Amino acid sequence: MSETELEEGLVAASARFDRALARLETSTRELSGRLSRLQRIEVDTQRLVHERARLATELDKTSARAKRLDDSAHEVSRRLVEAMETVRSVLQKAE
Template identity: 55%
Template sequence: MATDRTEAALGALRQAIAGLENAIDMRIELQRSHGEVEHEVRRVHADRARLAQELDQSQFRANRLEEVNREVSRRLVTAMETIRAVLDR
């Protein structure tokens, strides 16, 4: 009878240890996954910052090209008016 209780207690202890080992394994996997997610979030933030900087640079270039385009257009109008004035004489 004492042997049966001892065996039952040992069985319960084995089950508890197995449950604890499973919980530890799950926790380790969860931490590993969490670390991977944190790494991915950092990577996404770095990509976002890089893309924002590239967008700012592209916007600056687009604005500059627009200014140059307006200047070229103005000069072309002036040149055409000068040519017309010369031809009209």
């Protein structure tokens, strides 16, 4: 093999090596971008999970309060009916 052929082979190998390095750098940048997006998605997901838990707790508290109010309204209604019946009974006796 002549010196010229060796130089041409070395130049060609060097060019292939440079192209391989360029592809590796591109892949590394793309992977880094994907990892950054994945981390943002994970942070957003965690935030949504915490928000959902907070809202579920708030909903439970609100539902319990609504039930207490409903029970109270039912009790008030029952007492009003009893009071009206008592008044009606007193009025009938007074006649």
